[in-house]
Amino acid sequence: MVLLQQNLKLDLKMAIIITDECINCGACEPECPNNAIYEGGVEWTMAEGNTISGTITINGDQEVAVDAEQAPISDDLYFIVPDKCTECVGFHEEPQCAAVCPVDCCVDDPDRRESEEVLLKRKESLHL
Ligand code: SF4
Numbered sequence: 001m002v003l004l005q006q007n008l009k010l011d012l013k014m015a016i017i018i019t020d021e022c023i024n025c026g027a028c029e030p031e032c033p034n035n036a037i038y039e040g041g042v043e044w045t046m047a048e049g050n051t052i053s054g055t056i057t058i059n060g061d062q063e064v065a066v067d068a069e070q071a072p073i074s075d076d077l078y079f080i081v082p083d084k085c086t087e088c089v090g091f092h093e094e095p096q097c098a099a100v101c102p103v104d105c106c107v108d109d110p111d112r113r114e115s116e117e118v119l120l121k122r123k124e125s126l127h128l
């Protein structure tokens with residue numbers, strides 16, 4: 001049983017967040033395969049950069065139109081929309097934002113752990 005729990009933990013990845021060390025250079029934004037990265041203060045939509053239509057659930061239980069504009073997550077710094085981030089699963093071996101960030105401020109979020117299966121399903125739901 002202990003071994004099973006350890007394996008389960010190993011399968012979980014952590015979502016990527018941008019910390020307040022961000023210098024607003026913009027290098028990460030074009031690298032994201034899901035268009036999950038936005039400049040501070042910019043409204044975002046689930047549909048932007050993806051191929052979905054209709055409605056989708058975000059924040060766990062909130063159903064929204066995919067083209068409805070949502071409030072910025074940060075007003076001052078670049079931010080990542082968690083419901084659009086797949087941690088690059090299905091596209092790349094490693095998070096591309098973290099790979100290009102010159103100040104290493106795209107980091108794992110220990111409060112948001114998701115399995116590879118969940119991330120792959122998200123990728124499929126964003127790119128129909
Ligand atoms: S980890 Fe990948 S999918 Fe997530 S924000 Fe960074 S570049 Fe985009």
Ligand code: SF4
Binds near residue numbers: 026028097100102103
């Ligand atoms: S690459 Fe890093 S420093 Fe530049 S905008 Fe993105 S998160 Fe901020």
